[in-house]
Amino acid sequence: xxxxxxxxxxxxxxxxxxxxxxxxxxxxxxxxxxxxxxxxxxxxxxxxxxxxxxxxxxxxxxxxxxxxxxxxxxxxxxxxxxxxxxxxxxxxxxxxxxxxxxxxxxxxxxxxxxxxxxxxxxxxxxxxxxxxxxxxxxxxxxxxxxxxxxx
Amino acid sequence: xxxxxxxxxxxxxxxxxxxxxxxxxxxxxxxxxxxxxxxxxxxxxxxxxxxxxxxxxxxxxxxxxxxxxxxxxxxxxxxxxxxxxxxxxxxxxxxxxxxxxxxxxxxxxxxxxxxxxxxxxxxxxxxxxx
Numbered sequence: 001x002x003x004x005x006x007x008x009x010x011x012x013x014x015x016x017x018x019x020x021x022x023x024x025x026x027x028x029x030x031x032x033x034x035x036x037x038x039x040x041x042x043x044x045x046x047x048x049x050x051x052x053x054x055x056x057x058x059x060x061x062x063x064x065x066x067x068x069x070x071x072x073x074x075x076x077x078x079x080x081x082x083x084x085x086x087x088x089x090x091x092x093x094x095x096x097x098x099x100x101x102x103x104x105x106x107x108x109x110x111x112x113x114x115x116x117x118x119x120x121x122x123x124x125x126x127x128x129x130x131x132x133x134x135x136x137x138x139x140x141x142x143x144x145x146x147x148x149x150x151x
Numbered sequence: 152x153x154x155x156x157x158x159x160x161x162x163x164x165x166x167x168x169x170x171x172x173x174x175x176x177x178x179x180x181x182x183x184x185x186x187x188x189x190x191x192x193x194x195x196x197x198x199x200x201x202x203x204x205x206x207x208x209x210x211x212x213x214x215x216x217x218x219x220x221x222x223x224x225x226x227x228x229x230x231x232x233x234x235x236x237x238x239x240x241x242x243x244x245x246x247x248x249x250x251x252x253x254x255x256x257x258x259x260x261x262x263x264x265x266x267x268x269x270x271x272x273x274x275x276x277x278x279x280x281x
Contacts, residue, residue, distance in 0.1 A: 045248060051247045051276055
């Protein structure tokens with residue numbers, strides 16, 4: 001009973017989450033990041049020998065590099081505070097997670113501190129990313145084998 | 152005043168998407184009427200730039216926004232169709248904007264001596280996987 005009461009009380013007292021506002025902010029921030037990425041992709045397509053398909057790799061690398069710089073200068077924090085999921089979900093959020101963990105544990109030394117903790121946050125992204133890619137590839141392979149879709 | 156500005160921005164954004172056309176550069180003796188017809192009559196294609204040179208036909212297409220998910224399929228279908236119409240030619244059709252861009256650049260430069268070399272280059276870039 002006590003627990004239920006507490007939950008009720010907490011619900012009443014805590015400020016309401018402005019869902020719509022958060023969603024709009026995330027949409028704008030994420031959209032802006034992707035727009036910048038699109039421009040970088042266009043830059044690689046126009047000035048280098050990349051096609052639409054192959055330009056994605058250097059684009060991703062550039063976006064991660066930019067977000068790492070911004071994290072180091074303390075600017076990505078502000079973007080994340082404004083954009084929420086809009087700044088965390090694109091690939092730039094991944095770069096931010098790696099570098100911010102590295103900065104945080106720098107005082108513990110380079111090997112056990114930075115090296116050991118760098119992928120503390122991003123490690124799960126890599127693990128589940130690789131795993132889900134494996135599952136998707138498995139499903140697609142089966143579908144191609146049975147002739148439902150083509151590569 | 153603010154509303155008027157918004158209206159102009161909206162109009163500007165909307166008109167940005169309406170380019171349509173077909174451009175063909177032919178340095179061979181092949182008849183390109185059929186090619187133009189095929190490219191023009193495809194409902195998914197909004198911009199096509201084609202270059203015929205020696206034994207090569209290279210065409211870069213841009214598909215409508217909502218057909219973009221099937222652009223590979225559309226390009227393949229066009230290629231098959233063109234292969235039936237021009238069985239003597241090596242045909243490359245691609246919905247990749249790089250091919251469109253490079254073909255356009257090549258035609259605008261207009262140096263026929265470079266055509267063969269550049270066409271081979273575009274083809275090799277287009278085939279690259281990663």
